[in-house]
Amino acid sequence: MAMTAGPDLAYLGQRARIAARQLAGATTLAKDAALREAGELLADRADEVLEANALDLAAAEALPGTSGTALDRLRLTPARLQGMAQGLRQVATLPDPVGEVTEGRVMPNGLRVRRVRVPLGVVGVIYENRPNVTSDAAGLCLKSGNVAFLRGSSAAIASNRVIASILRESAAKAGLPEDAVLLMDDASREAATAFMRLRGVIDCLIPRGGPSLVKAVIEQATVPYVIDGDGNCHVYVDAAADLDLATAVVVNAKMSRPGVCNAAESLLVHEAVAREFLPRVAAALEGVELLGDEGTRAILPSVVPVTEADYATEFLDLKLSVAVVDDIDAALDHIARYGSGHSEAIITNDLGAAGRFTREVDAAAVLVNASTRFVDGAELGLGAEIGISTQKLHARGPMGLRELTTLKYVVEGDGQVRL
């Protein structure tokens, strides 16, 4: 595979388009066979993958300033490899979205109209250290009939090359184009920018990374994209909340995995229950740093004062901003102001409050009496996800196989012309 941007990137792009035409007509049987084969090959060639990964790790460790977190994200272990292989096999078991007829009708003039689900074509993925994204993204793209055009980070280049070669080999063994998986392994920033401007080649770009990557895509991409953005998620504990249930949900939403986008970052408490609830939840949130407003600090004086910036921050850490609100309107206003449109929860037994919250909060997911942590593809029944969209166009919330497709009108007639 090509190593530099410019002409080579254009060449890769041409190959991607050719493969997309072939892949669009692939049968589910062939795609599933390729996925199962890839799962087997990943297991068979585990040593080779781990050796490549060791090279990446050694190079990263030699670089001054590489954090432990970055190394952990880069690291593959036999268990992680097994997870990747299992993921590919699982995608093989999911229903194929391609070919679904989503609706149809006969028009008054006899035209027979139907809408059919078809692959997007070429899905570009720009991602950071985690080499598992290479197989996860390629697996979902392949099942949905799309070419996976991947641009991983330079740090994971050796690992990504081996993983991509395994996926390419598996596709070929199943009679599908090898170029169903293409790795663009020029690690320069210029190449990344050129990648996100491959209009006419990439039908959908999915950036998976931090705020600077997302910002670069918003500013520079000319291809269509779906943003997998921040999760500044709130839990609002209403006046009519069951406070035991509220405590359990807040603890789960904040503490079960603080580094992920569906973790809670902010707690809003109705003033009617604040005096009873706040001390109880603070005790349960042992190890979590609370940042509170005046209402909170009147009840929990040891809490650090919160700032506007804190309210707008996705901590991804054992930190939680807290505000006491006068009523549900104040909670709704707070969420409208600071929320990132990811996942928002209310804890209440009041039907009216639950109804207003679910109708009026503008987010990918709104939850009643449940943890924000449930907002992901597997937990909501999508089977697997390639990301969680915080935008409103095309995909909102967890993106599964269906979100990797588009629709085509098929219109059949008997010579109808328009008057």
Add this chain to the structure above:
Amino acid sequence: MAMTAGPDLAYLGQRARIAARQLAGATTLAKDAALREAGELLADRADEVLEANALDLAAAEALPGTSGTALDRLRLTPARLQGMAQGLRQVATLPDPVGEVTEGRVMPNGLRVRRVRVPLGVVGVIYENRPNVTSDAAGLCLKSGNVAFLRGSSAAIASNRVIASILRESAAKAGLPEDAVLLMDDASREAATAFMRLRGVIDCLIPRGGPSLVKAVIEQATVPYVIDGDGNCHVYVDAAADLDLATAVVVNAKMSRPGVCNAAESLLVHEAVAREFLPRVAAALEGVELLGDEGTRAILPSVVPVTEADYATEFLDLKLSVAVVDDIDAALDHIARYGSGHSEAIITNDLGAAGRFTREVDAAAVLVNASTRFVDGAELGLGAEIGISTQKLHARGPMGLRELTTLKYVVEGDGQVRL
């Protein structure tokens, strides 16, 4: 309404967000009442609209270089006004997409999950001369619960102001926020650029205009957008075509309204029928300039030689590029290379050819034995359209009310936490 970009645009943006929150919860009854009221008011205040339009026309005529086409697009007549009023009343009769539950299930842990259709929020529309877009776009946005944030051209400013004020008044009369319709009437290029970068304000931008507007959006917009792009549409006449039917369809696709995006721009003819078909269709296409390849010119020597650029051009005129192809594969290749992904038709009685064409052509719409001119919202049963998307994300093909919505997950539990 504000007249300049910068602080005023930001202020308009704030008002748009506030109105969007109010409008999202509006009942269908209220929205339909506003639409019917707007239809009445447009009729009642026709003189006022026509006077404003006369000012715009006078200003445009005084500008050197204004084309007759531009003046025609700008011109309102009593009949056109009646059409706009009728359009608003018709949108009132369409089903409201907001609130539709598109799917739902109970997860193994008892979580009740459903997806609900909700408005996008604020829909930005940048458009050129035609003042009817002001009421058409505002009507569709209003019905789908979205704020219409409009940026028309300077040429139509007086007309647009009166039409927008009528729509605002109608919204207010129905108890909806006046700011459901906001007109950004700063005509500068800087204001247009600032408008397409209102991230956090505009949830979806729809540019309706020529290639230079589309290019500006692709290069400069930071808000999500849907491209209403070119229609370089083909009709492929297969070896197994009924040639009378083919002639009728080609004539309709090219001649019934050559200036619109679903008109045919290119004719591909299987070599097995070229000698019989081409003279026949050329005679029927009286007044259409044909640009042909060698195969065409061997049969019709008077035809002008075609260039690569012609094949890639959306003429929007009484011109048609023509190629004789060896087989359906050559036709598919030609369409893959030059098509713009809008609408592509095959004329055939061969089941295999029809199947391959509908499956393998990558376009918003593929048609068998019918004119490409049918690809619009009304003809395909959408009721009305705000544009025709040639992109694959979010909306593909005619965009009706449903394409002006997004989905929200609503998840209800009884205290579930994630393990």
